[in-house]
Amino acid sequence: MTGENQKIFYSLYEHERKKVEAKLSTIIKNRKPASLYGPGNYILEGGGKRLRPILVLLSAKAVKKNSSSSFYNAAIAVELLHNFTLVHDDIMDNADMRRGRTTLHKKFDISTAILAGDSLLSVAYEYLLKDCNGNAKDVLASFTKGLVEVCEGQSLDKEFELLQEVSLNEYIKMIEKKTAAMAEMCCKIGAQLGGGNEKEIKALTNFGKNIGIAFQIQDDLLDIVGDEKEFGKNVGGDLVEGKKTYLLLKALESARGEDLEKIKLIIEKKGICREEIIFYKNLYIKLGVVDEAKKEIKKYSAKALRLLNNLKHAEDREIFVWLADSLINRNK
């Protein structure tokens, strides 16, 4: 891809992101009661890449049957749903910080955060319905499937914390639900709202799923190779927490002898000290786990992009290629 094209796609992305951001900044803020929507607005103000709304908008555009319609309400809906999961997950993970700011339940309290999360979800459905017409049932079913799976994925993730052994296969199944189901859903409802045919909807749905898996493995990888300043969270945080990431599970599979004992300690001791991060980073590199993760990310990303050959217009494919590239080469 030429540098010129990259610039065009970046400015297209920025254009849409700003439109989503502008809408997001008002819709919750202006609702009453303030005791409910004020805290809800707090999490939205934290920013973020707004990737999920962009996936909705790009998918709708790629199938462009109803080119006169706009789907910003649906785009808003998926971001509200995403933020609902963040608020509740942060309570469950007892997290202090999110996007460089105090988490909602630490800023207010757990009750306020539970209810603020619930109401973000309720408004998500409200906004999604604004953009639904003839195919409301299909769109709502896709959105609801995403919600069901994200709850199941979070439950599996919490379950894994307590298990001594989790296979890579089980891990992929978990992230399919916890992370990929949302990207899958965004692309699917975009394609449905845009009036895509069955083949297009299927292609974009599976694109979303595969890019979602690549995204999560990249997230796991950034915990080891990320740039602290760019990444926005402490590098090595997953190691310190003993989180069962793709890299840890791959290391458990690959390591032998003394190396394996060292890797097992991460799980047995429920995490490592900050001082040991460098040691484990080097061990991961030595075991080839970092390269394996990179290969896996490329595999899922390539699979995602191949699916887009089912789109009619080659030019619609290009921005997804750029987006996929940006995601797997990101350092934050």
Add this chain to the structure above:
Amino acid sequence: MTGENQKIFYSLYEHERKKVEAKLSTIIKNRKPASLYGPGNYILEGGGKRLRPILVLLSAKAVKKNSSSSFYNAAIAVELLHNFTLVHDDIMDNADMRRGRTTLHKKFDISTAILAGDSLLSVAYEYLLKDCNGNAKDVLASFTKGLVEVCEGQSLDKEFELLQEVSLNEYIKMIEKKTAAMAEMCCKIGAQLGGGNEKEIKALTNFGKNIGIAFQIQDDLLDIVGDEKEFGKNVGGDLVEGKKTYLLLKALESARGEDLEKIKLIIEKKGICREEIIFYKNLYIKLGVVDEAKKEIKKYSAKALRLLNNLKHAEDREIFVWLADSLINRNK
């Protein structure tokens, strides 16, 4: 109403309640992962009157355009939504007991309860969608409006706990959202699914709203005049917690001099001792607050029933009359 008719309606209600109960007992239990749906099933096993599903079924039957269709999935959906609110409310209220059993977050933990609640809501949408066809958008919009309002109502209720002064008017507005919006929604989606015309949908919707308000004031009243064994919770519990119920706010409005000082103490001291319950019960009676509450319940109930004159068939009205009577004469 004759005793014979009462028996017929009761057995009709019981027939539907058992069908709802049978469905409810399997749908969540058999889903995986068990770490998510097991706790969700725990709250459903607690039983209850299953009034909300009955309102859906009766409303659909009253307009019976699609008499061949059945709406048990939608009925299940409203009960799942209701139980989602119970699970999250119990965390916020730090409640130990619900329907004579340990609350979900005390039985498991707060994280499990948050996620179990979320997933009950997700499955609620899934089930509602099963019964939607041409008018999916309208039905989903009604359901979502109910969800939005129940969150707003809960937030107002929590807000009121911290306020020194709440007017009766503000209180009614709060229960319109927290309690009545759900009954309103149940009747509305029943009427919509059943294929009712605009007039019928409006009549049933407003019936639901008014019967919902009557139900909540009755609940407040039962805290003072309920039979402990029948009521299933401690009589006087609202007084002990200093909860701003219809009766307390009415007492604040009516009392003068020393009586008013006594009533104000309930709020200032954030509740009373169990030993003072009898004193306050007698004070409420003396102030005419118990009678006022009864009058108000009858007022809303009568208004609800008058709205049903808009239904075509008089016989459809009868079971609602019986249901309203049962609700306002219940002692649990």
